Amino acid sequence: xxxxxxxxxxxxxxxxxxxxxxxxxxxxxxxxxxxxxxxxxxxxxxxxxxxxxxxxxxxxxxxxxxxxxxxxxxxxxxxxxxxxxxxxxxxxxxxxxxxxxxxxxxxxxxxxxxxxxxxxxxxxxxxxxxxxxxxxxxxxxxxxxxxxxxxxxxxxxxxxxxxxxxxxxxxxxxxxxxxxxxxxxxxxxxxxxxxxxxxxxxxxxxxxxxxxxxxxxxxxxxxxxxxx
Ligand code: Z5A
Numbered sequence: 190x191x192x193x194x195x196x197x198x199x200x201x202x203x204x205x206x207x208x209x210x211x212x213x214x215x216x217x218x219x220x221x222x223x224x225x226x227x228x229x230x231x232x233x234x235x236x237x238x239x240x241x242x243x244x245x246x247x248x249x250x251x252x253x254x255x256x257x258x259x260x261x262x263x264x265x266x267x268x269x270x271x272x273x274x275x276x277x278x279x280x281x282x283x284x285x286x287x288x289x290x291x292x293x294x295x296x297x298x299x300x301x302x303x304x305x306x307x308x309x310x311x312x313x314x315x316x317x318x319x320x321x322x323x324x325x326x327x328x329x330x331x332x333x334x335x336x337x338x339x340x341x342x343x344x345x346x347x348x349x350x351x352x353x354x355x356x357x358x359x360x361x362x363x364x365x366x367x368x369x370x371x372x373x374x375x376x377x378x379x380x381x382x383x384x385x386x387x388x389x390x391x392x393x394x395x396x397x398x399x400x401x402x403x404x405x406x407x408x409x410x411x412x413x414x415x416x417x
Contacts, residue, residue, distance in 0.1 A: 198232050198233045198413065198414060199232050199233050199234060199411040199412065199413060199414060200233065200234075200290075200411070200412060200414050201234055201235075201290045201291070201292070201410060201411055202290060202409070202411075202412075203290055204287055204288070204290065205286060205287040205288075205289065205290050205291045205292055205293060206287075206292045206293070206331050206332075206405065206408075206410050207287060207292075207293045207328070207329070207332075208225065208292065208293065208294045208295070208330060208331065208332050208333070208334070208401070209294075209295045209297070209298040209299075209300065209330040209332075209333045209334075210222050210294065210295070210297070210333070210334050210336070211297060211298070211300045211301060211304070211333055211335045211370060212335055212336035212337065212338065212343075212370065212386060213338060213340055213343045213363055213366055213367050213370070214343050214344060214347065214355075214356050214363075215338070215342075215343035215344055215345070215346040215347045216336040216337070216338045216386045217336050217338070217386050217390060217393060218296050218297070218336060219240075219296055220390050220394075221334065221336065221384075221390075221393060221394060221397060222238060222294050222296050224390070224394040224397075224398075225294055225394070225397060225398070225401065226238055226294055228394075228398050228401075229292050229294075229401075232411070233414065234291070234292050234411070235289075235290070235291040235292065236291065236292045236293075237282060237283075237286040237291050237292070237293050237294070238293075238295075238296075239278055239282050239283065239293065239294070239295050239296070240295065240296040240297060241271070241274060241275060241278060241295060241296070241297040241298055241301065242255050242256075242270070242271055242274040242275075242297075243274065243278070244274070244277070244278035244281075244282050244283075244295075245274070245277040245278050245281040245282060247273075247277045248274035248275075248277045248278050251270050251271075251273055251274040251277075252274065254270060255267065255270050255271065255274075255354070255355075256353035256355065257353075257354060258352075258353065258354055260354075261354075264306060264310045264312055265312070267306060267310075268302065268306050268312065268317065268320065271301075271302055271306070272302070272320055272323075272324040273324075275298070275299070275302075275321075275324045276325075278295075279324070279328055280326075283295065283328060284326065284328060287328070295330070298330060298333075299321040299325060299329070299330075300333060300335075300370065300373055300381070302317055302320075302321060303318070303321070303369065303373055304366045304369040304370045305355065305366055305369075307369060308365050308366060308368065308369025308370075308372070309358070309362050309363075309365050309366040309369065329380075330380065331380070331404070331408070331410075332380060332382065332400075332404050333377075333381045334381075334382055334384055334397055334400075335370055335371075335373075335374050335381050335382070335383045335384065336384050336386035336393070337367070337370070337371065337383050337384065337385060337386055338367075338387055339367070339387075340360055340363035340364055340366075341360065342387065343363075343386075344356065344363065371383070382397075382400050384396060384397060
């Protein structure tokens with residue numbers, strides 16, 4: 190019975206593990222998320238992938254409003270929409286998965302708001318941190334991968350005609366976002382691991398896998414399945 194289906198190698202404790210992936214546009218977040226999901230599933234872990242803005246049914250509707258090229262919006266309106274989508278994602282996806290001992294991988298989360306609306310748009314970081322705290326029920330990532338890449342290079346990987354409302358911002362905005370991310374990484378050294386995004390995707394994935402495995406073991410988050 191079971192044939193070729195491999196037995197899980199590891200199991201997770203009662204409370205899961207929360208990974209976020211951050212970086213400017215085109216930095217390779219989705220590519221890394223896919224690779225890490227497969228890696229963790231091969232270890233026998235249950236993985237939930239989500240993205241922001243989005244992730245939930247309401248969140249995906251908010252995403253359309255946020256990224257639409259048709260409308261401009263006030264910076265604080267933008268913040269509240271990102272946070273509304275985040276709240277739904279936490280309540281509907283992230284929290285239940287963590288409570289069930291799963292690994293959650295989120296393509297963008299709280300650091301995006303600090304980097305884009307804080308460092309990019311110039312809104313006060315202290316207020317954004319407080320709002321993030323309320324929106325997330327204080328559910329913060331255990332580990333964040335920040336893929337660092339110069340803005341010109343990230344945007345250059347995408348078709349200019351498909352740029353959304355935020356991608357259309359000028360290069361200075363994207364430079365401030367990148368610098369903001371790096372500043373956040375210096376502040377939260379233990380949580381945020383910076384990956385050089387100018388390399389080959391396979392190399393980036395390999396480094397991220399090693400860091401993740403070490404962190405899961407160090408934090409005693411995974412243990413071998415009984416009988417292994
Ligand atoms: N935003 C915000 O302002 N505040 C917030 O609180 C939140 C978000 C949550 C959401 O866009 C926008 O919302 C985003 C920030 C803002 N705005 N901007 N601008 P998104 O996250 O949906 O989209 P994105 O940031 O522009 O990401 P993306 O387009 O999905 O890119 P990515 O996931 O980082 O990259 P990718 O899809 O993995 O790769 C892009 C291409 O590059 C693709 O063709 C790959 O094959 C290629 N690629 C990937 N890695 C490499 C490497 N290493 N070398 C060469 N080519 C590569």
